[in-house]
Amino acid sequence: MEKYDVAIIGGGSTGLAALKQLSNLGKQAILLEAGSKIGSKNISGGILYSKKPRKGIVTNVEQVFENFLDDAPFERKITKYILHSTSKDKVYSMDLTAAHDYQANFGYSVLLNKLNSWFAKQAVETAQKFGGGIIPGVHVKSVKWNEDGTAIIQTDELDEFEVKAIIAAGGVNSEIAEMTGARPKFTPMQLYQGVKVIVKLPEKIIDERFGVSSGEGAAHLFAGDVTLNHIGGGFLYTNRNTLSVGAVYHLDSQLRNPTEPYRLIDALLKNPMVSEFIKDNVPVRADIDKSLPQEEQLRIRFAVTKLIKTWYDVRENHLSSNEKDEQAIADIKAKLSFVQEQMTAKYNVTFKTDYVEAEYGAKLIPDGKRCRMKKPFFKNILFAGDAAGRGIFIGPRIEGLNVGIDDGVRAANAVARALDKNDFSESFLGQYYSQSLEESPYTMDMKQIDQDYLKIFLDAARDVPKDIIGSRYGPILKMMSNRTLRGIAVKFANVLGYDKLLPMIESEDTYVKVPIELAERLGKSIPISYSPSILSIADRISKLSYNDDHMPHIKIRDPDSEYMKKMVILCPAKCYSEEGGKIMLQHEGCIDCGTCSQETDWKHPRGEKGVNYQYG
Amino acid sequence: MTQEYYRHLYVVIEQIDGKILPVSFEMLGEARRLFDDFNARYSSNEKVVAIILGHNIKEMSKELIAYGADVVVSVDHPEVKDIRNIIYTKIISQISTDKEIASKIEPSYASEFKKPRYMFFAADSIGRHLSSTVLVELDSGLASDINKLVIRDLEVTHQIKTAGKPVNFKKTLEMYRPDFSGFLWTTILCLDNRNNPVIERDYSPQACSIIAGAFKPISPDPKRIGVIVDYVPKIDEKDLRVKILSRKVIESEVDFESRRAVVGFGRGIKDAPEKNIKLVEEFAKHLDAEIGISLPISKNVYPASPSISSTYMIPARVIGTSGRKISPMLYVAFGISGASQHVTGMEDSEFVVAVNPDENSPIKDQCDIFIKGRMEDIIPLLLEELKQQQQVVQA
Amino acid sequence: MAVVVKLEPDFSEGSISYNPDGTLNRNETKSTLGPHSRIAAQAAFYAKVKYGARISVASMSGHVANTALQQAMQTCDAEVLHLYNDVLFAGADTLGTAETLKAGISKMEGKMDIVFSGHRASDGETGQTGPQIAWKLGFPFLGHVISYDVNLEKRTITVKRLLSLQGMPDVIEEVEAPLPVFIAIDPSYKHSFDTVSERLTSEKYQREAYERAKNYKDRLQVFNSEKLGVNRGLIGLAGSPTIVYDVQRVPKGKATRHAEVLDGSNPEHIRKAVARMREALSAMVTK
The missing domain is CATH 3.30.70.20 (Alpha-Beta Plaits)
Structure with missing residues (x-):
């Protein structure tokens, strides 16, 4: 049987960070990923943060992957962070950029397929030097242990093999966690269900429409009637030449009163503000004359497909920020109008205002406040990231990727230490890792309310008439707006703990009723210029x-x-x-x-x- | 009279475990028809020569004569029990150039004889490769996958072959090869280089591989008289270097034989391949029918999910000359235009229904009921009606 | 080891382009590594991972074959790319083509132990070229190969071949032959790397191949007829016994049945059709 030092199960951001860190430390590790290619099974909201907490230390993405800032395919640096309350055509907006910037080096919008492929490329180059690497297309089906404590990994695809330690980073649905009994399946109360669509939009249109300069971007959050009465909200992040539009809702809220997840996306897309954000000029094919000979019909269809493809490519080039000299710009412009002319004159292609949806996806998100594993290890297996139920969701603070990366690094450090001492016992490896996680600022933030962070909201909500929130949160609000009282209140809240506070805050009032009232009383009406032809779920799946x-x-x-x-x-x-x-x-x-x-x-x-x- | 170095039509027979493959009889049938006419037209006495290799195959020679061979050259040897390319190529080439055999075939042509005039092979997993290697050894041309043959004198003008001047080529074999759609025929000729100041060359035999099912065998006549030549091959030990370790028969997942109904689909799926195949699937389920396809479908030109394409768009499902021949009680053809290559595969069905939007498509002449319409429109209607009628019966 | 690949039109919608007369427009249609050639390249890659083989790729035809060679290099991490390009090669039938490729493969550095080719091409080639090159090289030809393994000590290869013959169930034949051999890979060919170390090696080579293929021109060697040292009488049109004489439509076959024509939009007609189908199935026909 082949023997290796460490196996990492799961090739998401967490597993890849663990591989990179172990390799940085000169250890041999192999990463097993079920998808045919790294990144093909990964989906996120997604903003990737780099943080600088006042207390404690975290390892950020740019520390694990040294050339991240120079070379990584992130989308845009988010410089605007805005929360919108919606009701029909009315929207009331609150600027929360300060909350986004709070203790942050940066927050980039990312698309995980691209990003994780890049992580993989970096990690594998280092891993190879120590006899490790990445093996995609392999699904781990079980783990056994030898008498000496080494683990035997069994997969659907490969001969079984032996390892000294395992880092389980298989995501929210980790089979290893359940199989070993390390934790029960997460319950609906502990989970969010997120659905997302990718909308195509040329780079320069995004710059202009969202009022950002090239390379920078905006994040918009939505609550109110777009939630269709569920606890959660919508988001829209700008990527380089796409938008991520998603809806994230508590699964137990969904179970109480089920709504098709794609309808929640649709509700968001139909909101006038979002509709206007996503709109674009879209070519529409003319019907082909059925009386023509079949070969001719086929020829026309193929020709139009090809032209439209070319049109998108040329236009994309035209509206991208690639450096071009004047001649090149003129050439592209000429080509674009030539193609457009061909489309309209030769094949009766017309243009209309609509949106272009490129991809639909969904994932479960562990609510770190409620499902963080208290004992994130089992024998010589360490659990990290989503698999360990870790992630920060406090109001508009939405962090998962950075937590996973930090976890991955902590797990890697713990395993490296165990390899040095050749001790993989729970007391030496597992306990050490568990301790390291407990000390993580990301864990601390789950336990304690940060009054400075809280103040940012109070400031942002300055203009909100007291009577709207007063009836619901009046006493709290009064306490919070007074500096001395705020300290006492936070202390009191921390004694109570998130467990007891959560039901008060994460309620229909917060996500639905208050925002609707805000929008109706203070919101601006957004005129709508078209009605997006929203894809059916069948079309989404078939794409x-x-x-x-x-x-x-x-x-x-x-x-x-x-x-x-x-x-x-x-x-x-x-x-x-x-x-x-x-x-x-x-x-x-x-x-x-x-x-x-x-x-x-x-x-x-x-x-x-x-x-x-x-x-x- | 000019000299003729190239005589007769040699047909390479295929047999597996003592059973002659049907395509071999079909080739003999066509050879017989061509040569009866050939000898009459050219007042000659050239022969249809069958070559068969195997072990314990004595009985087969008579069968080949009954099916139209004038001469059978038989090689009965343990080393040629199973087909192996190298040794088969060597022996067939020996036979094709052997003067002693030629004298037994027809003494009056033997002294000038160099090589066969024509040669037929089967266009299958064996013959396609065997024909290729034999023709390199005999240094001549080969046309593959042929389904029509004509022999005549032809005047040809060709840049290289005739240096641009018209030349009359006598006794030329026109070999017709259908393209993969089944609607275009390419005629291929194997011609000597004539009139060419640089390279004057003879290219004989004119050879081809023939699609199974393209021709009809003649009705066997056990009283036919023929010559049997037992040839003892010269075997070089190094030509036996490929060893067959085992042979395992695999059962096909596609069962056209025991089902009463077969449902086929063709290029009519093109507007919505995935959806249309699913419709066909459901329809077939209701009739307990096996699903077949026309040849173009197996070429994977229509996009569909991997599970659909790996289940249905596969060669094992092709009905036609390059696939299977079926004879169910009911054959329903959806979106199949009816290229002759497909028709050959389904013409023995008892009852044929075709669904096609084009009333001029050839399938109309090969079916009992022709429903005009697109499959995506018609199948749901048929399904609904089928369910209703089946319910009535149950009630 | 050598892989012979063929450039083919990319038949996918959006890439293909037709002339007004309905024939394929080869200039505008993108070219790509043919699917059969791709499988051959994958099969060669197996030998690279398993036995540390060195791979060379050979292709005919004009400058557009570059794309195919690059794709082949990405697939099998070839170290040498051969391109045979000369107007004299044009118009060759299989015999003429085989002569050129034989000459090219003989020119490759080192001894070729296995030559791989695809089963056939999807744009009209016939599967004859492979066996003909093999015969000219004096290598045993093994067609329809669905898997293979090499014994390096004995210098033999064991292959499984899938034989489909009319009127017979399919047969899988296992054959052993001494190297060198020429094998043609069946479309259903499959290999798998079963151990972690093989997979790591395979991933490593694939990644490197992809990077290296960016500079595929460094490894490209172009040959004309003179450089190949081929006999002009044996290649191109001059070395081709066969010519295409004519292309015509296949005439409609004779009507063998007389169809009743029904209208699909008429419910009554649909009812009738279904009834007749059921009748056909229930008929007590003994076949």
């Missing part, structure tokens, strides 16, 4: 790329259960249907989110199988 597995990776335990009946609505890929009172699954369109995992035998698809995101 995704899959490598179907004929063997289902999910098994329904009880086709009569109430929970499963709700999956007919809550599955973001509409994989469930009800026939004669029984719930049936069609696994081919599954996007591996895990929403149904609560009451199914749920596994990730085998190596290389299932969905492949192009953006993520």
Whole structure:
């Protein structure tokens, strides 16, 4: 049997950071990823932060990946962070850029497929020097232990092999966590369900529309009627030449009153402010004359497809910030008008205002406040990132990627120390890692309310009439606006703990009612210039790329259960249907989110199988 | 009279475990028809010569004569029991240039004989490669996947072959090769270089590989008389260096034989391949039918998900000359235009229904019911009606 | 080791372009490594990972073959790329083509142990070239190969071949041959790397190949007929026994059945069609 020092399970940002860090420390590690390519299974909101907490130390992305700032394919540096309250056509906006900047070096919008591929490239170059590397397309199905404590990894694809330690970074639906009993499956109360679409928009249009200079970007958050009465909200982040538009809601709120996840996205897209953000000039094909000979019809169809493709390419080039001399600009312009002329004159292509959706996706997000693993290890396995239920969601503070990267580094350091002493016992490896996580500022932030951070909100909400929030949060507000009282209140709140405070704050009032009232009383009306032709869920799924597995990776335990009946609505890929009172699954369109995992035998698809995101 | 170095039509027979493949009889049938006419037209006495290699194959020679061979050259040897390219190529080439054999075939042509005039091979997993290597050894041309043959005198003008001047080529074999759509025929000729000041060359035999199912065998006549030549090959030990370790028969997942109905689809899926194939799938399920395809579908030109394309767009499902021949009680063809290569595969079906938007497509002449319309429109209607009628029966 | 690849039109929508007369416009249509050639290159890559083989790639045709060679290099991390380009090569049939490729492969540095080729091309080639090159090289030809393994000590190769013959069930034949050999890879060819170390090696080579292929021109060697030292009488049109004489439409076959024509938009007609189908299935026909 082949032997290696360390195996990292899962090639997301956490696992890749762990691999890079172990390699930086000169240790041999191999990373196993189920997707056919690193990044193909990863999806995030996504903003990646680099932080500088006042107390404690975190390892940031640019410390693990040295040339991150010079070379990494991040999208835009977020310089505007705005929260909008919506009601019909009215929007009331609050600038929270100060909260975004709070203790931050930067926050970049990112697309995970690209970014994780880049991380992988960096990590693998170092890993190779020490006999390690990355193996995509491999799904770990179980772990066994030898008498001497070394672990044997069994996969669907490879001969089994032996390792001294494992870092489990398989994400929110970690099979290793459940298999070993290290933690139970997360419950709906501990999870958010996020759905996201990628909208295409040329770079320069984004610069102009969002009032940002080249390379910089904006993040917009939404609450109010766009939530369709759910606890959570919407977001819109600018990428270089795309937008990430998403909706994130508490899964238990969704279970109480199920709404199709894609309808929550649609509600957001139809909000006038969002509709105006995403709009673009879109070519529309003319119907082909059916009386023409079939070969001719085919020829026209192919010619139009090719022209439209060229048109998008040329226009993209025209509206990108690539350095071009004047001659080049003129050439591109000429080519664009030539192609456009061909389209309209020869093939009757017309243009209309609409939006272009490139990719739909979904994922579960562990609510770090509620599901952080208290004992993030089992034997010689360390759990990190989403797999360990870690992530920060406090009001508009949304951080996951940076937490995972820091975790990955901590796990790597703990394993490196164990390799040096050749001691992989729970007391030496696991406890040490657990201690390290407890000391992490990201963990501390979950336990204690930061009054300075709180003040930013109070300042932002200065103009909000007291009576709107007064009736609900009056006493708290009064305490908070007074400097001395605020200190006492925060102390008192910290004694109570997040567990007790959360239901008060994360409520329908906060996400739905207050924002609606704000928008109605103070909001500006946004005129709408068109109505976006929103894709159906069937079209969204058919645009995704899959490598179907004929063997289902999910098994329904009880086709009569109430929970499963709700999956007919809550599955973001509409994989469930009800026939004669029984719930049936069609696994081919599954996007591996895990929403149904609560009451199914749920596994990730085998190596290389299932969905492949192009953006993520 | 000018000298003729190239005589007769040699047909390379294929047999597996003592069973002659149907394509071999088909080739003999076509050879017979061509040569009866050839000998009459050119007042000659050239022969259809079957070459068969194997072990314990004595009985087969008579069968080949019954199917139209004038002469059978048989090689019965343990080393040629199974087909192996090198040794087969060597022996077939020996036979094709052997004067002693030529004298047994037809003594009056033997003294001048150099090589066969024509040669036929099967266009299958064996013959396609065998023909290629034999023709390198015999240093002549080869046309592959042929389904029509004509012999005639032709005047040809060609830049290289005739240095741009018209030359009359006698007894030329026109070899017709269908393209993959089945609607275009390319005629291929194997011609000597004539009139060319630089390179004057003979290219014989004129050889081709023939698609299985393209020609009909003649009805066998056990009383036919022919010559059997037992040839003892010269075997060079180094030509036996490829060893067959095992042979394993695999059962096909596609079962056209035991199903009463077969549903086929063709290029009519093009507007929505994925969706249309799913419709066909559902329709077939209701009839308990196997699913077949026309040849172009197996070329993966239509985009569909991997599971669909790996299940349906595969050569094992092709109905036609380059696939399987079927004879179900019911054959339903969706969006198949009916290229002759497909028709050959389905013409023995008892009852044929075709769905096609184009009333001029050739399939109309090959079916019992022609429903005019696009498959995406018609299949849902048929399905609904089928469910209804099936319900009535159950009630 | 050598891989023979062929450049083919990219048939995907958006890439393909037609002339007004409906024929393929080869100038505007993007060219790509043919799918069969790609599989051959993948099969060669297996030998590189498993046995540390050195790979050379060979291709015919004009400057556009560069794309195919680059793609082939990405696929199999070839160290040498051969391109045979000369007007004298043009118009060759399989025999003439085989002569050129034989000459090219013989020119490759080092001894070729295995030559790989695709099964056939999707734009009309016939699968004859492979066996003909093999015969000219004096290598055993093994076609329809779905998997293979090499025994380096014995210098032999064991391959599995998939044989499909009319009227017979498919057969998988296992064959052993001494090196050198010429193998043609079946479309259903598959290999897998089963151990972590093989996978790590494979990933490493793939990544490196991708990087190296950016500068594929450094490894490109272009040959004309003179440089190859081929006999002009054996290549191109002069070395081709066969010519394409004519292209015509296949005439419609004779009507063998007389169809009843039904209108798909008429519910009554649909009912009738279904009834007739059911009747056909229930008929007590003994076949």
